[in-house]
């Protein structure tokens with residue numbers, strides 16, 4: 318009997334972001350990706366969301382490393398945070414490792430990580446993990462589908478992928494290699510990208526976007542062009558550069574990650590922009606409008622990025638003016654729609670024309686749509702299937718799709734963050750769950766907790782009312798010192814507000830005097846009383862729900 322293999326899902330099943338899974342073989346653990354999630358609008362002030370590392374922390378001595386399937390933030394962005402807690406081997410293509418290193422360096426952990434670079438088709442052994450890397454096409458170059466040859470047969474993880482038959486670099490998704498694996502060894506368990514399971518048909522090829530960009534650029538001769546896209550989308554940057562250089566323009570990159578990634582990709586020979594066609598943003602004013610194209614970060618509306626600053630007039634290098642054309646060669650990822658809209662509004666108000674995927678085909682998704690998924694499933698023909706990388710509805714739709722392409726429904730298992738499965742000679746069974754909460758990061762505080770977020774939501778929607786009560790207690794005698802003070806923020810204002818404040822003072826005074834007369838002396842009891850009294854008053858009088866903060870001074874502890 319071969320030993321069982323466990324797969325634990327720590328993130329990315331139920332949301333787009335913070336992808337992280339663990340394979341547990343022979344007492345050792347290998348992660349597949351360790352990414353972060355960007356917050357949506359109701360996560361007040363949060364910078365990032367990480368996977369829950371509780372289970373990894375408890376098993377830190379067993380963790381060997383992480384396979385980074387490709388260089389996107391939702392796959393590599395949390396590696397630096399996990400390195401806070403344990404050393405890791407990071408395995409991936411040279412570009413993926415280059416991008417990961419930038420992130421890891423930001424957290425000061427380059428020394429705690431060791432790096433293993435792999436090439437297309439490589440098969441390597443790390444501890445008990447026998448792993449094989451198949452090229453896939455995606456919106457960052459050099460991504461992999463990873464096959465784990467385990468005592469329970471092959472577990473194939475698709476990575477993020479699409480079936481682009483004419484990719485910019487000619488590097489195709491290795492369907493033949495995956496097909497060989499499926500016929501020779503058989504795929505025991507398939508974990509596959511679900512992002513676009515709900516989208517019909519095939520995705521557009523990246524090269525078709527290049528042609529569309531050329532048309533858009535040519536039609537805007539003589540005008541200044543600004544194009545925003547993901548800084549890691551090296552092929553998109555290449556196509557933008559090709560389109561504008563052909564029209565005699567010089568490329569100027571703007572934004573920290575764009576500058577960094579363009580330099581990295583040129584150095585690795587993955588991006589071809591001649592030296593004399595690349596200029597620094599500091600020199601942008603030296604060019605006539607029709608002779609330059611600025612390639613910028615901020616396509617997701619990130620408030621601190623170059624594009625958002627242009628939209629508010631706060632970009633120190635570039636002021637948007639009439640006649641400028643801004644191309645958003647991107648699509649908002651879920652949660653970012655609001656910010657992207659705000660940026661577009663701002664650009665339009667400053668006189669720019671905005672071209673985006675709603676008006677022109679200037680963006681193609683990097684994720685397989687339903688017909689591509691069907692092709693993949695019919696080649697992989699897995700014994701068991703678990704959809705990964707998606708919101709729950711994407712996972713459910715992908716599960717349905719798999720059964721239509723021939724996997725029996727009882728062999729398709731929809732899992733969520735925190736679920737685990739055990740693959741044994743008898744088949745696949747659900748295992749014990751592990752913690753998989755959202756871990757919120759704000760500033761340098763690593764784990765803010767859901768409580769803090771709830772408080773922020775209350776403050777944001779209702780404001781704050783505080784009552785400060787001072788007491789003098791001497792022997793059996795207890796009395797108020799002065800009158801209680803009511804301090805509020807974001808609650809009421811003006812003459813009406815003054816009256817409400819006075820009434821609140823009276824209400825609290827009466828309640829406290831009454832309680833003191835009855836012998837109540839401890840701070841906790843009195844604070845409870847003040848909270849209840851003030852809460853009831855606020856609710857009856859204003860029908861609002863601010864945060865209530867009672868402060869009682871001078872009472873018994």
Ligand SMILES: [Zn+2]
Pocket residue numbers: 336389391392477706
């Ligand atoms: Zn992803």
Ligand SMILES: [Zn+2]
Pocket residue numbers: 387389455456477683
């Ligand atoms: Zn990706």
